Amino acid sequence: MPTTLFDKLWELHEVAVLGDRECLIYTDRIFLHERTGSIALRGLEQAGRDVRAPGRVFCIMDHIVDTRPGRGDVTLVPHGREFIEATRHSASRAGIHLFDVNDPRQGIVHVAAAEHGIVLPGMSAVCPDSHTCTLGALGALAWGIGSTEAEHALATSTLRVSRPRSMRVNLRGETAPDVTAKDIILHLIARFGSQSGRGYAVEFAGPAIRALAMDGRFTICNMAVEMGAFTGLIAPDERTIAYVSSTKCAPAGPLADLAAAHWRELRSDEGAGFDLELEVDCAEISPSVTWGTNPEQLAPISGVVPDPDAFADPRKALAAREALTYMDLSAGTALSSIRIDAAFIGSCTNNRLGDLRAAANYLRGKKIAPWVQALCVPGSSAVKRAAEAEGLDRIFRAAGFEWREAGCSLCFHAGGESFGGKRVISSTNRNFQGRQGPGARTHLGSPQTVAASACQGYIRAAET
Amino acid sequence: MNEKVFHRGIAAPLPRPNIDTDAIIPSREIRRVSKEGLGEALFAGWRYLAADSREPEPDFILNKARYRGASILLAGENFGCGSSREHAVWALKDFGVKAIFAPSFGGIFFNNCALNGILAIELEEAKIRRLTEWVELAPRRHQLEIDLEARQIRWREGEAMRFGIEPARRALLLEGLDSIAATLRKKSAISAFEEADGKRRPWVYQLPDV
Numbered sequence: 001m002p003t004t005l006f007d008k009l010w011e012l013h014e015v016a017v018l019g020d021r022e023c024l025i026y027t028d029r030i031f032l033h034e035r036t037g038s039i040a041l042r043g044l045e046q047a048g049r050d051v052r053a054p055g056r057v058f059c060i061m062d063h064i065v066d067t068r069p070g071r072g073d074v075t076l077v078p079h080g081r082e083f084i085e086a087t088r089h090s091a092s093r094a095g096i097h098l099f100d101v102n103d104p105r106q107g108i109v110h111v112a113a114a115e116h117g118i119v120l121p122g123m124s125a126v127c128p129d130s131h132t133c134t135l136g137a138l139g140a141l142a143w144g145i146g147s148t149e150a151e152h153a154l155a156t157s158t159l160r161v162s163r164p165r166s167m168r169v170n171l172r173g174e175t176a177p178d179v180t181a182k183d184i185i186l187h188l189i190a191r192f193g194s195q196s197g198r199g200y201a202v203e204f205a206g207p208a209i210r211a212l213a214m215d216g217r218f219t220i221c222n223m224a225v226e227m228g229a230f231t232g233l234i235a236p237d238e239r240t241i242a243y244v245s246s247t248k249c250a251p252a253g254p255l256a257d258l259a260a261a262h263w264r265e266l267r268s269d270e271g272a273g274f275d276l277e278l279e280v281d282c283a284e285i286s287p288s289v290t291w292g293t294n295p296e297q298l299a300p301i302s303g304v305v306p307d308p309d310a311f312a313d314p315r316k317a318l319a320a321r322e323a324l325t326y327m328d329l330s331a332g333t334a335l336s337s338i339r340i341d342a343a344f345i346g347s348c349t350n351n352r353l354g355d356l357r358a359a360a361n362y363l364r365g366k367k368i369a370p371w372v373q374a375l376c377v378p379g380s381s382a383v384k385r386a387a388e389a390e391g392l393d394r395i396f397r398a399a400g401f402e403w404r405e406a407g408c409s410l411c412f413h414a415g416g417e418s419f420g421g422k423r424v425i426s427s428t429n430r431n432f433q434g435r436q437g438p439g440a441r442t443h444l445g446s447p448q449t450v451a452a453s454a455c456q457g458y459i460r461a462a463e464t
Numbered sequence: 465m466n467e468k469v470f471h472r473g474i475a476a477p478l479p480r481p482n483i484d485t486d487a488i489i490p491s492r493e494i495r496r497v498s499k500e501g502l503g504e505a506l507f508a509g510w511r512y513l514a515a516d517s518r519e520p521e522p523d524f525i526l527n528k529a530r531y532r533g534a535s536i537l538l539a540g541e542n543f544g545c546g547s548s549r550e551h552a553v554w555a556l557k558d559f560g561v562k563a564i565f566a567p568s569f570g571g572i573f574f575n576n577c578a579l580n581g582i583l584a585i586e587l588e589e590a591k592i593r594r595l596t597e598w599v600e601l602a603p604r605r606h607q608l609e610i611d612l613e614a615r616q617i618r619w620r621e622g623e624a625m626r627f628g629i630e631p632a633r634r635a636l637l638l639e640g641l642d643s644i645a646a647t648l649r650k651k652s653a654i655s656a657f658e659e660a661d662g663k664r665r666p667w668v669y670q671l672p673d674v
């Protein structure tokens with residue numbers, strides 16, 4: 001019987017059926033970070049339980065580590081040092097892998113997991129972090145969990161999971177040349193809603209997805225959780241196999257061929273049945289930014305802030321009204337007339353080498369507007385080194401951007417560095433109230449859009 | 465009566481959709497590697513006049529005298545979306561929230577609730593609206609009774625409203641199982657899986673030399 005990619009991944013990891021939809025699912029890789037992983041490790045210690053397979057658990061310092069040059073354990077996040085020290089201590093006690101603050105392998109957990117080949121197509125991976133779904137771009141079954149669930153996974157190498165339903169989003173046609181992966185996923189969230197993926201594993205398919213480089217595919221799957229999805233998936237193809245084969249942990253020797261043959265099977269068969277299939281015409285997509293406080297509140301950069309009264313759904317109208325109050329915007333305002341105070345290129349959504357190249361390409365020979373504060377934070381130490389080897393850091397610096405060490409940085413506000421009270425154009429994934437600091441007003445867009453907006457001082461698309 | 469099975473309390477409406485876990489507990493409020501004492505930080509961004517103060521914002525619903533001591537939330541759709549931080553659930557629990565009704569929940573938050581003994585229950589929006597209208601008339605007198613065993617909410621003159629809940633989730637809430645211990649009893653199934661899987665996908669079990 002033809003089966004979906006998701007069904008194949010699920011069956012590969014099914015240890016036991018526990019109930020109606022509930023299964024015991026094997027977790028091949030477990031990731032932790034100092035913000036939510038520390039508490040899971042401590043909980044396990046307190047319960048007197050061991051980590052079952054420590055060699056397959058990776059803990060990375062990414063969330064509250066400082067990203068200013070010359071960093072150590074000291075961070076601007078109040079009590080941040082405590083989290084770093086507690087995590088280091090628990091990780092070494094548990095005997096798991098630790099990528100510490102200045103380890104060359106350090107990076108945002110979802111970026112590092114992929115670039116070192118720790119997660120490969122067909123594997124299952126979990127982390128107490130909602131953006132774990134990023135790794136679905138490899139054709140891996142990866143999803144975010146809570147800290148208590150992380151304890152369960154650490155202690156048993158399994159999780160009790162209620163089987164999600166399967167959805168496929170088919171992207172028809174080609175995107176315009178100025179449309180990026182970020183514009184695509186923002187469009188899907190806006191078009192179908194921030195809850196459209198609830199209870200589903202969502203496979204993204206179609207020529208526009210195939211045409212994306214790996215970096216863009218990670219961007220797409222990263223924001224599947226912003227559709228409310230259990231996870232996002234993209235079937236591995238030759239591009240995926242080439243990418244993972246070049247990583248440090250790629251299977252070698254005879255295992256390499258065995259693994260590649262297995263990976264080539266990981267796709268939805270012709271005629272496989274999904275619980276839901278959605279279609280999008282790529283011609284509808286244009287460079288866009290959010291105007292509200294949820295990623296679904298989106299408009300083309302060439303457009304205007306919508307009128308809340310125009311929403312047919314009264315809940316959406318209410319949400320739009322509240323969002324506009326918070327964002328200090330009014331209906332009908334041209335997006336390109338919105339002046340920004342800050343620009344941020346970073347986060348597990350958009351700070352891989354391809355993203356930095358795209359932004360630098362725009363910035364070459366340009367300067368940011370004098371009133372704008374701009375930051376570029378590479379997604380991992382490896383991305384940073386690669387970018388520096390190409391001279392991208394010099395382009396960012398010459399344009400007026402700060403060039404940082406790798407980490408989550410200002411993607412979220414933990415009490416330290418803050419965009420509080422500022423209007424920010426940001427390549428991140430969440431524009432929630434206060435996400436980047438108290439009162440910060442976040443507009444989400446692609447790295448290219450952030451670069452262009454930083455230079456013009458107003459929200460702008462990068463001309464191609 | 466088992467507290468897990470039955471709860472009676474004041475309900476507070478929070479109808480705004482998409483209340484995310486950053487709103488339930490801002491990250492800056494997570495100051496220790498601990499699950500304890502987070503109730504004070506619940507909804508800190510809305511509940512206090514400024515980010516660095518503890519001066520109550522009088523307009524925030526949970527600060528209003530008529531909702532003091534509320535233990536049930538009547539929430540909007542997609543409640544608890546966003547960040548996976550379980551601190552959101554620990555903060556709700558520490559504050560005294562026992563049950564949350566919403567048309568839908570963020571997936572990770574929904575699981576976190578069950579694992580911490582909070583009843584997160586999906587209920588059609590129209591039903592939540594009816595409950596809200598009734599509660600708002602006199603929140604302290606118009607308390608809700610939740611009976612998990614019977615899967616009912618009792619309100620207005622003993623009227624009952626049914627709600628659905630997955631059997632596994634209900635069992636977890638009713639019995640408060642230690643799911644790690646339960647899974648560890650399946651050790652042999654897990655080992656057998658690894659044995660077979662190790663032949664099928666040997667590269668997964670080779671410890672990566674990063």
Ligand code: SF4
Pocket residue numbers: 063108109129131346347348349407408411412428429
């Ligand atoms: S970069 Fe942002 S979204 Fe990604 S893991 Fe870090 S805090 Fe979360």
